Amino acid sequence: MELTRRSLLAALGAGTAAALTGCGAGTDAGGKADGPAEGEITLLTPIYEGADGKQLLEGKILKEFRKKHPDVKVNVDYTNYTQLNEKITTALAGGLLPDVLMMGVGWIPPFAAKKVLAELPESLAAKYDYEERVLEPSRYQGKLYALPTVMATRLVAYRKDHFAAAGIKKPPASLHELRAMAKELTKGDRMGIDPFSIDLRQCWETFLYANGATLFNADGTKTAFTGARGVESLQFFKDLQKDGSADYTKKTDGDAGATTNLQLGKASMMMTGSGLWKQLQEQSPDLIEKDLIGAFVLRGRKPAMLTGGTLVCQSARTQHAAAAQALVAHLAAPDNVLAAAAQRETVPGITSLRSSSYVKSNKLVDFSVRNLKDACAEGGTPAWMEIREKIKPTLEPAVVSGKSAAAAIAELGELADAAISRL
């Protein structure tokens, strides 16, 4: 066939039309979950990182799954949380969404609302003893779309020796007390508190919840953080810096393994996660031996421990629903949850695991487990994927420059409202 300008344009037009009509029009024609568990399925996971994680998943967890379900072959697609969105976006665009996906707290409503995830039978929620707060982020409009695996908590760790030297007997019972204590503990180049060594979004959310506010209304259709309490929670960071008790530029990247200000004695209190314990064991074992590290739940109008984590869910587009559902249940089983939690130094979400030797050996995990009643989660709206990306860059100018807390919160509110209105 001779290639002419007309035929080329026609081919381009046809190709474009095919591409565009194909975009996002994924089929919902998934297989049936009540059939036999068989077929080849793919798991997309942001956890089980590194050689140890791979060994745990493929050498233990999936090996046992294979014994139970010999007709199911599982291919694993490893990623991390930074690149998880990209993986999902490209998978959706390419029509190759994995059969089983592991994703973060707050991610369920956006994907469930768009019918990307399959509803799971309620019996799975009752299969293991979950605290309801742990299970909450797995639901959307009352329906179950995921099962929790491991959780990551945000708490305040403190130096007992600094507290003792300052004559402080117990952790602060209010944000007002926290500010006064931070001021008192600030000495020389030591900050009273380092709230910024965790992600600013999660940090602000913890203070927001502790201040008695929420991000959204119950059904996720309206923002709820733009009132005085939302502004106060951001203003608190400005006040700490004004007092000289905190410094945004001195934050450390604890998640990347950098020695934290708390370990170095350059901060008396620090917002952190349960993973700090492993870091202490490896980098500052003397702090553990001398029992110099304590923890408390941030307490304002109410106690609040922000709890993220990893949930496992099933794609609505899988052709092997029974196999995918079996894998979801398997990954969320107590033994596998405990192994994953131990590998990542995170918190297992199943109540029966509270007395496990792993939990007892990691004081921050143990502390988190004992305080799960104060757990609060981010998200809660189908527009969360867009809004979560706006929080840090919108609030940061208030923390690092002269922008007022009220203006930053108002701007974030407008962005969040616009995102929700686009749903």
Add this chain to the structure above:
Amino acid sequence: MVTPALLHAALWIGLPIIAAVYLAFTSYDVLTAPRFVGLANFRDMLDDAMFRKSIVNTVIYTFFTVPFGMLLGLLLALALDRGLRARGVFRTAIFLPQVTATVAIALVWLWIYNPRNGLFNTLLGLFGIEGPAWLASTSWAMPSVILVGIWQGIGMKMLIYLAALQNLPKDLYEAASVDGASPVRQFFSITLPLLKPATFFVLITSLISAFQSFDQIYILTDGGPAGSTTMMTYEIYKSAFREFRVGYACAQSLVLFVLLMGFTLVNRRIMGGTRGHD
């Protein structure tokens, strides 16, 4: 003969461009089919303070990385064009950042900029100066990123200038020497005018490269602090892959395309394109 190349270009370049232009006028989140929304994405862009900021940041970044990079590239090329000892080693060393993965480079720079035990602050500490938190300070983050950009881009600029220098006619210099022209005069009257096509090429490719800077921002600053280093490409990436607003990202890409096209045409008009010195 040209059919395979034409088909390849149509399929892998033409089709995505057409799709991107179409998607720019839709609301498309990958999860559901695109919905035509007219100019809504472009209206949203006018209200998007962070995207406006990213345009300003990109222009600032380009304004510093391109001229400084070109100047340094030219100076290095002039130095290496002469009978320098071990010039092969120098050429390789200067070109190395160009062929090294930006991620690896950015990780090294992360260490250099580390406020606590990084190279810069350790050196400053020797003189009793407390260095800033280079990447966490709104004042220092952009200059820090610019420095990485200049350093990384010098190799290619140097290489193009070096190739151009080696092709300059030697007889002109001999004639100028006979006429008593000094080396400085020779540089400004012969070398620089004859390098005009190469300069135009370096300028355009550097502009495009600067406007498309992404990796170093992604690794070094994540666009922060307070959006002080966010760039257009980074905002486009965030819109598409983190916020699932693919239609909006396509609209942002169109703006980037128009800006780049505008800069290229203006430069072409000013410099006369790749034609030699008249």
